[in-house]
Amino acid sequence: MAPRANWKGFLRLSLVTCPVALYPATSDTEKVSFNQVNRKTGHRIKYAKVDAETGEEVAAEDIMKGYKVDTNTYIEVTKDELDDIALESTRTIEIDEFVPKADIDSRYLIRPYYLVPDGKVGHDAFAVIRETIRNMNKVAIGRVVLTNREHIIALEPLGKGLMGTLLRYPYEVRDEKEYFDDVQEVKITKDMLDLAKHIVEQKSADFDPEEFDDRYETALIDLINQKRNGLPVAKAAPKSTGNVINLMDALKRSLANEKQAPAPAKAKGKKPKKRVEGQREMLLPIAGSGSGTSKRAAKEEPKKAEKPVRAPARTKKAG
Incomplete structure (x- = not known):
């Protein structure tokens, strides 16, 4: 089943326009999630919307948007009033400028999207815009409205399409000086820097996200499989505090440990790694369960069963 677009409209560079669709580039739907349950x-x-004073549940048609002025005073803003101030970017991503990618501070990055032509028309105009951005070796900056909010979006070529990354506004980024002012100025010796440099060299590798292992997610899946099949859950061993007494000694010991450890694999010439299974493949069926599903795990040795069919990932609306 094809994913559902979060936004559809037009991409425009001066007089060149084409219909496009925006899709989320990432998803959290495969992560283990929990519900709150009455013990x-x-x-x-179940959560109900209730009046904070009377405690009575409020019907959806009686709920309005309000901006808080003081403790008990709110300014009502209607949907029609919000529609009246809607911007052109609700339907069009207009490229305003081109900037070097290196100029974009990583603190301003929010989340990535895929931008593709929408339908069978406009592929030539889309290709012109994409290749212009690619040839200029810059990032195109435009605006897009998602869930009634206008966002800055940075567009760059990615294969046959475009990757659009939402950017924060300056008022959303905190000033680092508020946090760094109390960091002490210390003198670091050349020997310490040399030792640290050797450690970095020992741990250097090519960036390969396929090597990332979500150990907490794996532990969650193991825990759920054990509990649903009535198996005892082993308690984790106490964690070491790892107190550092002498910085130079710690650097020397770290370097020695890294020399003993196998060197990181280089990405060049490596075979592509299979995609890690999502939680729906890794979660096992309850042992001994028949046509019905027991609420509590069956307390018998789990039987080997076929992996459940993976349900299609849900797509959340952008926000």
């Missing part, structure tokens, strides 16, 4: 009944917890 006494085993039922899920």
Whole structure:
């Protein structure tokens, strides 16, 4: 099943326009998630919208948007009023400028999207815009409205399409001086820097996200599989505090440990790694369960079962 676009509209560079669709480039749907459950009944917890003063539940048609002025005073803003101030970027991403990628501070990056032609028309105009950005070796800056908010979006070529990254506004980025002012100025010896440099060289490798292992996610899946099949859950060993007494000694010991460890694999010439299975493949069926599903794990040795069919990933609306 094809993913659902978060936004559809037009991409425009001066007089060149083409219909496009925006898709999220990342997803959290494969991560293990939990529901809140009533311990006494085993039922899920339901949240209701209630009046803060009366405690009575409020119907959806009686709920309005309000901006808080003081403790008990709100300014009502209606949907029609919000529609009246809607910007052109609700339907069009207009490229305003081109900037060097190195000029974009990483603190301003929010999340990536894929931008592709929408439908069978406009592929030539899309290609012209994409290749212009590629040939200039710059990033195109435009604006897009998602969930009623206008965002700055940075566009750059990615294969046959474009990757659009939402950017924060300056008021959303905190000044680092508020946090760094109390960092002490210390004198570091050349020997310490040399030792640290050797450690970095020992641990250097090519960037390969396929090597990343979400150990907490794996531990969650193991825990759930053990519990649903009635197996005892082993307690983790106490963690070492790893107190550092002498910085130079710690650097020397670190370097010695790194020399003993196998060198990181280089990406060049490596065979592509298979995609890590998502939680739906890794979660096992309850042992001994038949046509019905027991609420509690069956307390018997788990049987080897086929992996459940993976459900299609859900797509959340951008925000």
